Amino acid sequence: MKIAYVIPSLFRESLNDTIASIKEEDTNASIFVVGNLVSDPSATANNRNLALKAIKGENYDWVVFVDDDDVLLPGYSKQLDSELDLVVLRMSCSGEIIPKMSDNNLYECNVGINIAINLNRVKNIPKFDNTQHHEDWFFIQDLLDFNDIKYKVTKEVFYLAKSKGNKKA
Numbered sequence: 001m002k003i004a005y006v007i008p009s010l011f012r013e014s015l016n017d018t019i020a021s022i023k024e025e026d027t028n029a030s031i032f033v034v035g036n037l038v039s040d041p042s043a044t045a046n047n048r049n050l051a052l053k054a055i056k057g058e059n060y061d062w063v064v065f066v067d068d069d070d071v072l073l074p075g076y077s078k079q080l081d082s083e084l085d086l087v088v089l090r091m092s093c094s095g096e097i098i099p100k101m102s103d104n105n106l107y108e109c110n111v112g113i114n115i116a117i118n119l120n121r122v123k124n125i126p127k128f129d130n131t132q133h134h135e136d137w138f139f140i141q142d143l144l145d146f147n148d149i150k151y152k153v154t155k156e157v158f159y160l161a162k163s164k165g166n167k168k169a
Contacts, residue, residue: 001080002030003116004060008047009035009068014162021071030060035068042130048139049127055119064089064116069162076158080116086143086151087116093161104153106144108137114159115140122147 005022009015015033022029032054034047048065055063062080066072072089079087088106091098091114099110113136117125126142128135143149 001061001077001082002059003062003064003077003080004051004055004058004119005029005031006048006051006055006063006065007031007033007035007068008044008051009033010039010043011035011037012068014069017071017162018066018068021073022066025072025074025077030055033068045128045130045132045135052125052127060119062116062118065113066159067113067161071160071162073158073160075156076154079152079154079158080118081152082118082120083150084152085118085121085147085149087118088151088153089114089116089158090154090156091159091161092157097157099153106140106151106153108134108141111140112136112161113139114161117143122149 003026007018019031022031032051034051036043076089088099088111091112098112103110124146126139126146128139132138
C-alpha cells in the first residue's frame with residue numbers, strides 16, 4: 001500500500017515527532033511537508049491544497065492528513081481498508097476524544113483533519129477553503145456531498161493532537 005502523508009507546517013520543533021510517528025509504522029512513507037514560517041490563518045488550507053496537487057496522478061493508494069504538532073499512533077495503517085473511501089482516525093485532543101466514542105457520525109466539531117482518503121476509490125476530492133473558520137469540516141462535508149462515501153470511524157484512538165489549541169474542525 002502506497003500512502004502519501006500531508007503535513008501542513010509552521011516548521012515547529014514538533015514536526016520531528018510527527019514525521020517519526022509516521023516512519024515508525026511506514027518506513028517507505030512519502031511525506032509532503034508544505035508550510036510557512038509565519039502563522040497565517042489561510043496557510044493551513046493553502047498548504048494542504050498544494051500537497052494534494054503534488055500527489056495527484058502519482059499512484060498513491062491513500063492520503064493521510066496530519067498536522068505538524070500531532071502524531072499518529074501505532075496501528076493506524078491497519079485501519080486503511082481498501083473497501084472504504086474514508087477512514088476517520090479517532091483523535092485524542094486535550095483529554096477529549098473526537099469523534100466521541102458514542103457517536104460515529106460526521107458533523108462539525110465531531111471530526112477534524114484526522115482522516116485518510118482512499119485515492120483509488122474517491123475521484124472527486126475538493127479543495128480546502130481558506131475562507132472558512134472550520135476548513136477541515138467543510139472539506140469533509142464537501143467530500144461527502146460530492147461522492148458516495150463509504151467510511152468508518154476507528155474504534156480506538158490512532159491520532160494524538162499534542163497542542164492545547166482548538167484542533168476540532
